[in-house]
Amino acid sequence: MPEGKLCNKKPVSTREELDALLADTNGRQYYAEMEQLDVDADALWATIQKSMKSRLKTWLEICAHCGLCADSCFLYTVNQKDPTQVPSYKIQSTLGEIVRRKGKVSNEFMRMCMDTAWSKCTCCNRCGTYCPYGIDMGVMFSYLRGLLHSQGFVPWELKIGSGMHRLFRAQMDVTVEDFVDTCQWMVEEAQDEWPCLEIPIDKEDADIVYMINAREAKHYPEDIVEAAILFHIAGENWTMPSVGWEMTSLAMFAGDWEACKMQVETIYSAMERLRPKRMVATECGHAYRATVIEGPYWAGRPDGKPPVECIHYVEWVAEALETGKLKIDPSKKIKEPVTVQDSCNYVRNAGLRECTRIIMKHIAEDFREMTPCKEHNYCCGGGGGFNGIGRYRKQRNIALKMKREQILATGAKLVVAPCHNCWDAIRDLEEEYQIGIKWTFLKPLLIKMVEVPPHLRPEE
Amino acid sequence: MYELLTGPLLWFSFAVFFIGLGVRVWFYFQGLDWRLDRVAYTTQLPYGLKGAWRSVYKWLIPFGTHSWREKPVFTLIFFVFHIGLVIVPIFLEGHVVMIRNGIGVSWPTLPQGLADFLAIAAFLAGVGIGIRRFALPEVRILTDAKDVALLLLTLALLASGIMAARHTESYMTWLTVHVLCGHIVLLAAPFTKLAHIALFFCTRIQLGMDFGIKRGGMKTNFDW
Numbered sequence: 021m022p023e024g025k026l027c028n029k030k031p032v033s034t035r036e037e038l039d040a041l042l043a044d045t046n047g048r049q050y051y052a053e054m055e056q057l058d059v060d061a062d063a064l065w066a067t068i069q070k071s072m073k074s075r076l077k078t079w080l081e082i083c084a085h086c087g088l089c090a091d092s093c094f095l096y097t098v099n100q101k102d103p104t105q106v107p108s109y110k111i112q113s114t115l116g117e118i119v120r121r122k123g124k125v126s127n128e129f130m131r132m133c134m135d136t137a138w139s140k141c142t143c144c145n146r147c148g149t150y151c152p153y154g155i156d157m158g159v160m161f162s163y164l165r166g167l168l169h170s171q172g173f174v175p176w177e178l179k180i181g182s183g184m185h186r187l188f189r190a191q192m193d194v195t196v197e198d199f200v201d202t203c204q205w206m207v208e209e210a211q212d213e214w215p216c217l218e219i220p221i222d223k224e225d226a227d228i229v230y231m232i233n234a235r236e237a238k239h240y241p242e243d244i245v246e247a248a249i250l251f252h253i254a255g256e257n258w259t260m261p262s263v264g265w266e267m268t269s270l271a272m273f274a275g276d277w278e279a280c281k282m283q284v285e286t287i288y289s290a291m292e293r294l295r296p297k298r299m300v301a302t303e304c305g306h307a308y309r310a311t312v313i314e315g316p317y318w319a320g321r322p323d324g325k326p327p328v329e330c331i332h333y334v335e336w337v338a339e340a341l342e343t344g345k346l347k348i349d350p351s352k353k354i355k356e357p358v359t360v361q362d363s364c365n366y367v368r369n370a371g372l373r374e375c376t377r378i379i380m381k382h383i384a385e386d387f388r389e390m391t392p393c394k395e396h397n398y399c400c401g402g403g404g405g406f407n408g409i410g411r412y413r414k415q416r417n418i419a420l421k422m423k424r425e426q427i428l429a430t431g432a433k434l435v436v437a438p439c440h441n442c443w444d445a446i447r448d449l450e451e452e453y454q455i456g457i458k459w460t461f462l463k464p465l466l467i468k469m470v471e472v473p474p475h476l477r478p479e480e
Numbered sequence: 481m482y483e484l485l486t487g488p489l490l491w492f493s494f495a496v497f498f499i500g501l502g503v504r505v506w507f508y509f510q511g512l513d514w515r516l517d518r519v520a521y522t523t524q525l526p527y528g529l530k531g532a533w534r535s536v537y538k539w540l541i542p543f544g545t546h547s548w549r550e551k552p553v554f555t556l557i558f559f560v561f562h563i564g565l566v567i568v569p570i571f572l573e574g575h576v577v578m579i580r581n582g583i584g585v586s587w588p589t590l591p592q593g594l595a596d597f598l599a600i601a602a603f604l605a606g607v608g609i610g611i612r613r614f615a616l617p618e619v620r621i622l623t624d625a626k627d628v629a630l631l632l633l634t635l636a637l638l639a640s641g642i643m644a645a646r647h648t649e650s651y652m653t654w655l656t657v658h659v660l661c662g663h664i665v666l667l668a669a670p671f672t673k674l675a676h677i678a679l680f681f682c683t684r685i686q687l688g689m690d691f692g693i694k695r696g697g698m699k700t701n702f703d704w
Binding site for chain 2: 071073074075077078079081082083084085086087088090091092096101103104106108109112148149150151152153154155156313314316317318320322323324325368369370371372373374392394395396
C-alpha cells in the first residue's frame with residue numbers, strides 16, 4: 021500500500037482528515053499504515069540536493085569521529101552511555117546514510133530514522149557547542165525531521181499538531197471566537213478581585229502585544245488572566261490579537277516547514293496590523309524559538325528579525341522588577357530552596373541566560389543553580405516534541421533522569437520552569453520518580469508576591 | 481628519487497594543497513545560504529563577525545571552552561598533537577632551508593632540540609589518540625578505516641621525521657619515507673578529512689555567526 025488513509029505524504033488539509041487522525045486511538049492504524057508506506061527515493065534525493073548545501077554537507081563529511089559529543093548528550097548519559105546514543109553516530113547512521121545512499125532507502129530504514137530523530141534527539145543543540153568543529157547535530161536532526169515529514173514518516177501526534185497549525189493557526193483547535201470568548205469570561209470572573217482588569221483585544225499602537233501558547237487558551241486560561249493581572253499592576257498599555265495570538269509551532273517539531281511559515285506569517289501580520297512597540301511572548305521556550313529566532317527565516321525576512329521587537333516573558337519580568345514596575349513584597353519572597361530550569365530554546369539558543377537570575381535575585385532568598393546551568397544546561401528531557409509522543413513515552417521517561425539528578429543535587433524543593441515543555445517534563449518527572457518537588461511558572465509565583473498599588477486594590 | 485620529491489614534485493604537491501584547500505574554502509562560503517541555514521549572514525555582518533571571531537578564538541585556546549575543560553586529558557593530548565603537527569613543520573630549520581633554496585623566502589626557525597621535543601610529544605600524543613579511538617566505546621563506534629588510515633599516515637610522517645633528524649645510518653631511508661608521507665599529506669588534504677586544516681575555521685566561523693547573529697549574539701556573548 022503506497023499511501024495510507026491516515027499515514028501518507030500529504031499534510032492535513034481538511035477538518036475531516038484531522039478528525040480521522042484524531043479518531044485513531046494512539047495512532048494504531050496510522051503506524052500500521054506507516055509500515056507499508058513507500059519511500060519516494062527520487063523525491064527524497066531531489067529535496068536533499070536542493071536543500072543540503074555546504075553547511076550540512078561539510079558537517080557530515082568533516083566529523084573527526086572524536087566522540088567529544090558523547091558526554092554532551094544527556095540521552096547518551098541517561099542510557100548507560102550506550103554508544104548508539106552518541107550524537108555523531110545517531111546522525112551519521114540516519115541522515116548520513118540517506119545521503120550516502122542517495123535517498124535509496126527502505127521503509128524500515130525510514131522508520132528507524134523516525135524513531136531516532138524523535139526519540140534520540142530533542143534538538144537541544146547542546147552537542148553543537150561541545151564539538152570542536154561546531155557540528156550542530158540538533159540542527160541536522162531538525163533537517164532530517166523535515167525530510168522524514170516530506171515522506172510521511174512523522175509521529176502521529178505531530179502530524180496532528182502540524183495539521184492543527186494548518187487549519188487553525190494554533191496547535192489546538194481553538195478558533196478566533198473560542199479565544200476571544202475565553203479571554204472575556206476569564207476577565208469577568210477575575211473582575212471581582214481585580215476591578216478594571218481587562219484583556220484588550222486588537223488594540224492598535226499599544227506598547228505591548230502579548231502572545232501565548234494555545235494550551236493556555238484551551239487548558240490553562242488562568243495563565244492568561246495572571247498575565248493580564250501582572251500587566252495591569254505594572255501599568256502596561258497592552259493588547260492581544262484576535263488572530264495571530266498563538267506562537268507555538270508543533271510544525272517545527274514535526275519538520276513541516278510549510279506549516280511553520282503559515283504560522284509565523286499569521287503572527288507577523290498581527291504585529292503589522294496592530295503596530296505595537298514590542299511583543300511579549302509567554303513562558304514558552306519553543307514558541308519563542310519558533311516565532312522570534314527561526315520564524316523570520318521561514319517568513320523570508322532578510323534581516324532575520326520579526327516585524328517588531330520581541331521579548332520573552334522572562335525579559336519582561338526582569339525589566340519590570342528592575343525598573344520597579346513590579347515590586348516584590350520582601351516578606352513574601354520564596355524562603356525554601358529554589359532552582360530554575362534554563363530552557364534550551366531561549367537560553368542556549370537565544371542568549372537569555374541572565375533574565376531568570378535577575379528575577380531570582382528579586383523573588384528568592386535561597387536560589388540554587390543547577391549544574392550545569394545557563395547555556396550549558398541539559399534539556400528538561402521532554403523537548404523537541406518528545407513530551408507529546410506516546411510511541412516514545414518509555415524513552416522520554418528515561419530521558420527525565422538527567423533533570424531529576426540535576427534537581428536533586430541542588431537540594432531545591434521548588435523548580436521554576438518558565439517554559440511549557442520544561443514545566444510538563446518536570447511535572448511528569450515528579451509523577452514518575454516522586455522526588456518531592458514542586459514546579460511552577462513565574463506568573464502564579466509573582467501574583468502571590470507583588471505589591472499591589474492601593475488604587476488597584478478591590479474596595480473592601 | 482629524493483631530488484625529484486624535493487624538487488618539482490614538491491611544488492606540485494604544495495600547489496595541490498594550497499589551491500585545493502583554497503577551493504574548498506571558497507565553495508564552503510559560496511554554499512552558505514541565509515534562507516536554508518536560517519542565518520542572516522550578510523545583513524547582520526557586524527554581529528556575525530564578532531560571533532565568528534569568538535567562536536574561532538575560544539576553541540584555539542587550550543582549555544578555552546567548556547568542552548576542552550570537561551576532557552582535560554584529551555585536550556592536552558589533542559593540543560600537543562596539533563602543535564607538533566603545525567608548529568614544527570612550519571618552523572623546522574630543515575624545512576625552512578628547503579623553502580629558501582626553492583623560492584628564496586625565509587623565516588625564523590625553531591631550535592632543533594625544541595623541534596625534536598615537540599615532534600616526539602606529538603607522536604606520543606598521536607599514539608594516545610589512536611589508543612583512545614579503540615579503548616573508548618563511544619569513539620570506537622564512530623571509527624572507520626579512513627580515520628585509522630589518516631592517523632597512521634600522520635604518525636608515519638612524524639616518526640620518519642623524528643628518525644631522519646637523528647642522522648643515523650639509515651638517514652636517507654627515513655628522509656625519503658618522510659618526504660613521501662609529506663607528499664601524501666599535502667596531496668590528500670583537500671580531498672579527505674585532512675581538509676579540516678582549513679575547514680575547521682570555516683565551520684567554526686559559520687557556527688559563530690549563527691550564535692552571533694541569530695542565537696542570542698545580539699543580547700549576550702555565548703559562553704563557549
